[in-house]
Amino acid sequence: MSWTRRSRLFERDALPHLPALYRVARQLAGAAAADHLVQETFLRAWKYFETFDSTTNCRAWLFRILRNVWINRWRKTHLELPLAEMGEEQIEPYYDWEDEFLREEISAGIEHALSDLPADYRLTILLADVEELTYEEIARVMECQIGTVMSRLNRGRKMLARFVRNYDQERSSGPKSAAFSRRKP
């Protein structure tokens, strides 16, 4: 592939996904590290662009790179990546959603709740709910089975709902307890 063609295709296929990559990076890594994460992702994408199969979803390919860059970054800083817990193949019915919770507009606590989710659950939810990737595409990004994607979505959403509820309850019970007990990613 000539450089001119490569550049043109990269501009056409990869660069338009910058906003999507950024918002997910922002949720994954926080405001301070998001820029670097995105830049490194696109540098790698540019480097290996010839390996990209243009018949597939470029955005999903970029998310896969982003995830790998992010994991490597965590490894470099010697922090343990909070991966999904064991037994994640299980899917539970939505029986515990019968209370008042989620009948009203969801509070601002959603952002805090999201950042409290285990990393792979969080990314799976972002890819499904924000980026609207198919389960198959998510499985490729996350390098896991479709069944794992389904269970992460199922458990992640329930977990997320609980976190939001707890946050709302803590906020409404008083300013001192408003501090959200965050699990560090």
Place this chain on the structure above:
Amino acid sequence: MMDCKNIREILDLYVDGELSPEASVQVETHLAECVACRNTVARLNRLRHAVKTAVKQYQLPAQLIDQVRQSTVFQWRRATTWVLVAATVLLVAVLGFFSSQVRATVADGLEVAAFHLDDSRATVMEGKLLCRDCLLKDEYGYHAMCPTRGHHGSLQTSDGKIWHILDGDASEELIHNSKLLGRTVRIHGRCFRRASSVEVDSYEVL
């Protein structure tokens, strides 16, 4: 026919559009009749919507767009631009060198240098004896008078330069004996570079 338990096990697939069309129809049939399941779907969708709204608020910083473009597609364009500039300069230089005007300028420069470096000295020159007028005729179309006035021997050295042989006792044969034309000779004498001339003390035909 799906019941509430079946429906709630596949709600994620339903809201994510991952069910087959037939299964979706079955879910929708059930939802049309079951308020509790409808509410559950509404809550799930509200949660999904809240996630989307929260995350989509992040605006891509303008400088990040520039940085990414600079480090990817523009990086090679800059490099390519420099390569093109360098190639153009080289091409112009090469073409220029072979253009008669530039060549003449360079030749003039060399002549000036030679003029300033000139110093007549005893020398031994070796070259081919050729008719100067015939050479000029072949190369520049000079109207040579050789057919009527006879050839005029000159020395062409290996660098292509034509040396005028100054008249003298020792050089008579070299200048006027046409039979020596085309022979290689070694001349002992003095060269006057500024005048492109050589004074002959002696010579030998090789």
